[in-house]
Amino acid sequence: MTFTIQHNDPASQARTGTLTTDHGPIQTPIFMPVGTAGTVKAVHQRELETDINADIILGNTYHLYLRPGLDVLQQAGGLHGFNGWKRPILTDSGGYQVYSLSNTRKIKEEGVTFKSHIDGSKHTFTPEGVMDIQRTIGADIMMAFDECTPYPCDYAYAKKSMDMTHRWLDRCITRFDETEGHYGYTQYLFPIVQGSTYTDLRRESAAIVAGKERVGNAIGGLAVGEPAEEMYKTIDLVNEILPRHKPRYLMGVGTPANILEAIALGVDMFDCVMPTRNGRHGLLFTTEGIMNMKNEKWSRDFSPIDAGLGGYASTFYTKAYVRHLFKSDELLAGQIGSLQNLTFYLWLVRQARAHIEAGDFVSWKNDMVKRLMVRM
Template sequence: MEFSLQHKDLRSKARAGIITTDHGEIKTPIFMPVGTVASVKGVHQKELREEIDPDIILGNTYHLYLRPKLEVLKAAGGLHKFMGWDRNILTDSGGYQVYSLSANRKIREEGVKFKSHIDGSLHMFTPENVMEIQRTIGADIIMAFDECTPYPCDYEYAKRSMKLTHRWLDRCMAHLEKLPFEYGYEQAFFPIVQGSVYKDLRIQSAEYIAEAGAPGNAIGGLSVGEPAEEMYAMSEAVCDVLPEDKPRYLMGVGTPINILENIALGIDMFDCVMPTRNARNGMLFTAEGTINIKNKKWEADFSPIDPQGTTFVDREYSKAYLRHLFAANEYLGKQIATIHNLGFYLWLVREARERIIQGDFAAWKSKMVKNMDKRL
């Protein structure tokens, strides 16, 4: 993997770059639609390619390990071929999913023992087997196995967890050196900065991760309930330490406003279930604010869903029709809303990129943040 830093904003720390892998270019800043179980929920791959058009999507190690299971993915020739996706894929390590199973897992030095949410069967994730699992899945970018701390957590817990994540990182890297690539293309490995909302721990972790010399670096353990101001403070502290010539990935973030504010702090890559999950609940993100399409006010509004939108659903369907689909509990409504929201998120990061290149990102960002804070 290669990363080329092309432009830097003069009034913020925002950057525009290009990541190049064996599956093509990723223009940054970028938002990665979440395809947890080899599917971006509610969207055909044709719509994903032609309407939303992301350079990269995200798959989930924990879920893919449980089903369809590794033997199926290996027989298919890897996740790309299994799901019919010929662009880039990133897989997270399963650390966040194990964190979310707090009642059904035990963390030890060796790794994490957990119960499947599907059938209750017992499994073990270690730094070593998570690297093997991600080799078999075959994503272009794979993540270190880490412990994601909850919010809030006390300082001593955060410190112990951070050090465990660092020891696991060393084991991940040592084991990866022994594993051949599975499908004829290379994989890039990203370690993960932890440290909760404690600035000194975040700086210490960022220094340790930077020292690893990986092709890119990630920031985990944010967007787990902390105030946005804490998130921004941690992102800023970490970006001041992580090397400028490597992409920076903020995991699990977030709202459109969160994304713009973190781009301004020097983040390059994002993922979040929010655009798809909120779409299924009737919330639409737009450049003018958010719409709850279930509200009665849209019942006879025959204007396009979003006149400024970039996808076919924005032009072809009215707000009244989309509201009707939600009122009738027709799944098409959720599909339309999902395509709209993902299209908007991709437009947002691409417009941010253009503004960075043009030199007016900071002013544009301030205007957009005010607009998107509105409820229409």
């Protein structure tokens, strides 16, 4: 894997780059659609490649481990072979999903024991086991196993959790370095910075992660309820320590405005379920603001969803028709909403890239953030 920085914005920490993997290049800054169970909800692979033109998508270690299971994935040739996606894939470690199972999980030094949300069966994730699972899934980029702390949490718990995450990271690295993938291409491991919103813990974690000298690094444990300004402050201080010549991935973030502000702080990679989740419920992100497609005001509006965006769904379907689909609980509504939102998110990061290259990113970003505050 190589990461080449091509442009630096003169008025912020924003930059453009290219991350090269065996499954193809990733132009940064990039948004990565989330394919939890091996599929980006309500979107065909062909649409991901053509309309959305996603450079990379995500898979979910926890969900894929439970269903369809590792035997099926290995027999299919990994997730690439199973779902037909030929471009890069990143898998999270399952740490956040285990975090969300707070009523059924038990965290120990060895790992985390939890009950399946599907059938209640008992399972254990260890750092070593999670590396093996991601090797079998076949992700181009694998994430270290960590604990995501809630917000708020007290200092003592945040430090205890962070220290354990660092010990788990050492175990992940050892296992990763002593194993190889199954499918003939190179996989890479990203460590994750934790420490809640405590400045000294985040600095300590960032320094430890940077010292591992992996090919890229991630910032986790944000967008879990903390105020946006706390999130931006944390990103800023962490990015002062993480090496500039390596890609930085902000996990699970977020709104379009969050993404633009984080790009200005030097983040390169993003993922979030928000575009597809909101799209399935009629909340659409557009170049003119956020539209609630269930509002009566759209019932006789026969203009395209988003003429400024381009793309099939944005220009072919009218607001009135899409509102009708949502009010009628038609499955097509969720498909159109998801396609619109993912197209918008990829358009947004590519516009950011273009404006970084043009040298006017900050003024464009500030104007765009104001526009994204408009609710229609």
